[in-house]
Amino acid sequence: MLSSSESSGFCLTEILDNLDCTELLHSLDGGVLLLDAECRIIFCNRWFSRHTGFAESSMLGQTLNQLFPGQLPAPLLDAIETACYQRMGRILSYQLHKRLLPLHRRTPSGELQPLRQSILIKPLSQSELTLVQCLDITNAVKREQHLRAGERILKLERRVLELIATGDSLDMALDEICSTVEQLIPHTATAVMLLDETRNLLTIKSAPSLPASFNGREKGLMLSGTPTTCTQAVQLRSLAVTPDVQQDDSWQYWSDTARELHIAACWAQPIIAAYDEVVGVFACYPQTPGSPSESDRQLLQRMAHLAAIALERHRRMERIRFLAMHDPLTGLPNRSLLNEHLGRNLRRAQREGQQFALMFIDLDGFKQINDQHGHDAGDDLLSVLAGRMTQQLRGTDTCARIGGDEFVVMLETVQNPESAGLVATKILRCLSTPVQRGQQTLQVSASIGIALYPHDGTSADALLTHADDAMYQAKANGKNCWSRVT
Amino acid sequence: MIKTSLSLLLVDDSRIARLSLKRQIQSLALDITLLEADSADSAEALLASNDTPDFALIDFNMPGRDGLELAERIKQSYPQVRMALVTANIQDALAQRAKEMGLAFLPKPTTAEQLGTFIQQD
Amino acid sequence: MDLFSADEHDLIVELMNLGVGRAAHALSQLVSDEVLLSVPRLEFISVPEAQKAFHKDLPPFLAGVMQSFEGFINGRAALLFPEARSLELVNAMIGEELTADEITELEHETLAELGNILLNHCLATLANQLHEQIRTDIPRAFSISAEELSGTLNLNQGNPENTLVMLVQIDFSLRNSALRGYLAFIIDLHSADTFVSALRSYLAELL
Numbered sequence: 001m002l003s004s005s006e007s008s009g010f011c012l013t014e015i016l017d018n019l020d021c022t023e024l025l026h027s028l029d030g031g032v033l034l035l036d037a038e039c040r041i042i043f044c045n046r047w048f049s050r051h052t053g054f055a056e057s058s059m060l061g062q063t064l065n066q067l068f069p070g071q072l073p074a075p076l077l078d079a080i081e082t083a084c085y086q087r088m089g090r091i092l093s094y095q096l097h098k099r100l101l102p103l104h105r106r107t108p109s110g111e112l113q114p115l116r117q118s119i120l121i122k123p124l125s126q127s128e129l130t131l132v133q134c135l136d137i138t139n140a141v142k143r144e145q146h147l148r149a150g151e152r153i154l155k156l157e158r159r160v161l162e163l164i165a166t167g168d169s170l171d172m173a174l175d176e177i178c179s180t181v182e183q184l185i186p187h188t189a190t191a192v193m194l195l196d197e198t199r200n201l202l203t204i205k206s207a208p209s210l211p212a213s214f215n216g217r218e219k220g221l222m223l224s225g226t227p228t229t230c231t232q233a234v235q236l237r238s239l240a241v242t243p244d245v246q247q248d249d250s251w252q253y254w255s256d257t258a259r260e261l262h263i264a265a266c267w268a269q270p271i272i273a274a275y276d277e278v279v280g281v282f283a284c285y286p287q288t289p290g291s292p293s294e295s296d297r298q299l300l301q302r303m304a305h306l307a308a309i310a311l312e313r314h315r316r317m318e319r320i321r322f323l324a325m326h327d328p329l330t331g332l333p334n335r336s337l338l339n340e341h342l343g344r345n346l347r348r349a350q351r352e353g354q355q356f357a358l359m360f361i362d363l364d365g366f367k368q369i370n371d372q373h374g375h376d377a378g379d380d381l382l383s384v385l386a387g388r389m390t391q392q393l394r395g396t397d398t399c400a401r402i403g404g405d406e407f408v409v410m411l412e413t414v415q416n417p418e419s420a421g422l423v424a425t426k427i428l429r430c431l432s433t434p435v436q437r438g439q440q441t442l443q444v445s446a447s448i449g450i451a452l453y454p455h456d457g458t459s460a461d462a463l464l465t466h467a468d469d470a471m472y473q474a475k476a477n478g479k480n481c482w483s484r485v486t
Numbered sequence: 487m488i489k490t491s492l493s494l495l496l497v498d499d500s501r502i503a504r505l506s507l508k509r510q511i512q513s514l515a516l517d518i519t520l521l522e523a524d525s526a527d528s529a530e531a532l533l534a535s536n537d538t539p540d541f542a543l544i545d546f547n548m549p550g551r552d553g554l555e556l557a558e559r560i561k562q563s564y565p566q567v568r569m570a571l572v573t574a575n576i577q578d579a580l581a582q583r584a585k586e587m588g589l590a591f592l593p594k595p596t597t598a599e600q601l602g603t604f605i606q607q608d
Numbered sequence: 609m610d611l612f613s614a615d616e617h618d619l620i621v622e623l624m625n626l627g628v629g630r631a632a633h634a635l636s637q638l639v640s641d642e643v644l645l646s647v648p649r650l651e652f653i654s655v656p657e658a659q660k661a662f663h664k665d666l667p668p669f670l671a672g673v674m675q676s677f678e679g680f681i682n683g684r685a686a687l688l689f690p691e692a693r694s695l696e697l698v699n700a701m702i703g704e705e706l707t708a709d710e711i712t713e714l715e716h717e718t719l720a721e722l723g724n725i726l727l728n729h730c731l732a733t734l735a736n737q738l739h740e741q742i743r744t745d746i747p748r749a750f751s752i753s754a755e756e757l758s759g760t761l762n763l764n765q766g767n768p769e770n771t772l773v774m775l776v777q778i779d780f781s782l783r784n785s786a787l788r789g790y791l792a793f794i795i796d797l798h799s800a801d802t803f804v805s806a807l808r809s810y811l812a813e814l815l
Binding site for chain 1: 679701702704712714721724728731732741744
């Protein structure tokens with residue numbers, strides 16, 4: 001008995017010896033031609049007949065140039081001649097020659113499509129023959145295009161992420177997201193719309209390539225009104241598609257604007273932030289009617305996700321900024337923010353020739369509250385009093401906590417010294433009104449010093465010092481009163 | 487009519503290239519005096535110490551200054567010299583640059599006929 | 609290696625310049641842009657010297673194209689690049705502004721054609737000018753580490769003493785992309801005799 005390896009070795013030799021090379025070439029999945037020294041076809045395999053539509057017999061004896069008169073690109077003819085006459089092997093690659101042989105292949109859906117190919121031309125040694133191999137690389141081209149497209153998206157995404165990470169301008173990041181999509185889906189305008197706090201109104205936040213007339217939608221889209229593509233995206237929490245806005249009732253009101261701006265369709269992807277909260281919509285407005293392809297859908301999802309990241313970061317930055325500028329106990333602006341507001345108001349008042357007032361407020365008897373009832377009681381009292389003071393002020397005024405029981409109030413404008421005194425009186429009253437805390441009744445009073453711009457000083461330091469001095473005078477005058485040193 | 491005695495400057499860093507140009511020129515059976523240089527620098531030195539030649543054949547790709555840089559200098563100092571760029575770089579872009587400077591463009595390898603036409607044209 | 613006289617050496621450089629010039633012309637027509645190629649240095653070295661030179665001069669990862677040839681001289685010719693830069697070259701050739709992260713099969717093919725054009729023109733010019741004949745096989749592109757180069761080029765096939773390596777530095781410049789590559793011709797020494805005699809008879813006609 002022969003061992004199995006010996007028997008298979010024996011068989012292989014036998015098979016190879018008896019192999020019909022012609023049959024082998026015919027069964028190959030790719031074109032094979034043999035040319036003689038004059039470039040004439042002396043053999044072609046079945047693949048070749050199948051893809052050209054020529055019968056094998058009609059090809060023999062012909063050159064490729066005779067078979068496809070006037071259809072072959074010069075580099076291919078040159079390469080064939082170089083190989084047949086000068087015996088130089090050649091490769092013709094797809095990327096450098098998008099058109100080689102006029103061959104087609106049928107797609108799975110039955111359409112005829114040009115066959116993407118590369119061609120190898122090999123002069124055979126020991127003979128005058130030249131072997132031409134035509135490779136169908138359609139799938140490789142598809143893979144390559146896919147890879148390139150993926151890389152392109154990654155690169156653009158990276159740019160957006162860098163903008164999000166380094167800059168603190170939300171508008172810039174959102175504009176970049178819009179223009180990224182506009183680059184990847186040509187002939188499309190895009191917009192980012194955000195929901196307001198009432199969660200009922202969608203307004204445009206970024207639309208770099210749409211004109212202001214479109215942003216006239218600025219009044220916004222009401223979620224409670226007639227549903228539109230964008231409001232649907234918010235409500236359904238998924239992509240909403242209107243393939244043809246002229247055929248869609250919800251677009252009736254906007255159909256003229258759409259026509260004017262070449263908006264033919266609308267695809268809206270919800271922007272979903274942390275805790276699954278829909279915060280807005282990423283909208284695409286293609287110039288031709290249609291629905292997004294699978295890759296468009298993926299792109300919209302990714303970009304909406306980036307927009308969510310940008311918004312989330314912006315929100316966090318705002319939060320950090322708030323924390324840095326406010327007193328954690330009372331939520332009032334701290335000294336830094338007061339200085340900022342004061343500086344701004346000084347410049348404004350100077351420019352507009354107006355007066356404004358600064359009040360230094362110190363609580364009377366606050367230490368005793370802490371000593372008697374504990375710090376928690378003191379803290380609660382401060383919170384309540386901070387709220388009361390804010391209620392006495394206009395939205396443009398500032399009330400800041402600058403120390404344990406010290407506050408500064410800036411009245412943005414005052415007509416005369418008397419009106420500042422009136423506000424001070426109201427504040428004194430609200431601060432001395434007792435605060436009920438469970439069984440405890442807590443009561444303090446305050447001493448207030450007033451300084452007026454420009455009369456008492458024209459710089460922040462001068463005004464604060466002046467108000468401080470006035471406050472001490474109020475203390476000296478018996479507390480629970482206001483004073484102005486003139 | 488052709489002058490009875492002509493002189494020609496040959497600039498090429500390759501001795502073989504100069505030899506083969508020289509041979510082709512000699513085969514033309516014209517009375518030509520040859521000056522040879524293997525670089526732009528030595529060509530300028532030759533021009534300074536000899537009678538100005540009628541023609542110059544200049545290689546493009548040479549160590550140091552290239553052929554067009556040399557041609558620019560010759561054009562300024564010896565405008566009467568008729569020049570040709572002789573080069574293996576046969577791209578249209580280079581041929582165009584040579585023509586813009588008023589140089590003839592002779593692709594390598596040259597033939598005696600091409601050289602003859604260049605020398606004998608008016 | 610003093611196999612060649614100064615004149616013979618000079619002649620080969622001149623022929624290489626001719627071949628490279630024609631290749632540049634062919635490439636420039638293909639990409640509709642000017643392609644600058646120059647041959648700054650040519651040297652003949654033995655196999656061990658070549659191995660040393662490869663280790664010293666070449667980057668750790670290489671992309672290249674190899675083609676066998678036979679005729680009045682026999683051997684293998686290769687075009688070698690630093691792998692990362694070869695992608696740049698392919699991108700410049702196909703007018704793609706993005707740099708891919710890795711070389712794909714299509715780019716391998718494009719690189720193969722680039723090498724094919726260059727090597728064919730050099731070999732054909734050598735043969736034609738010396739009134740000899742040469743046949744080349746189809747090119748093959750590869751990406752390898754420098755250690756694998758000797759194996760890929762079959763440097764140790766047969767007796768290394770019977771093999772001569774002609775190493776040519778070549779500077780490419782295309783669409784703002786400039787890089788240095790190497791052409792390596794691994795010539796069987798048996799055929800080097802025919803090479804020398806072809807060079808000598810060319811020179812004899814000239815001198």
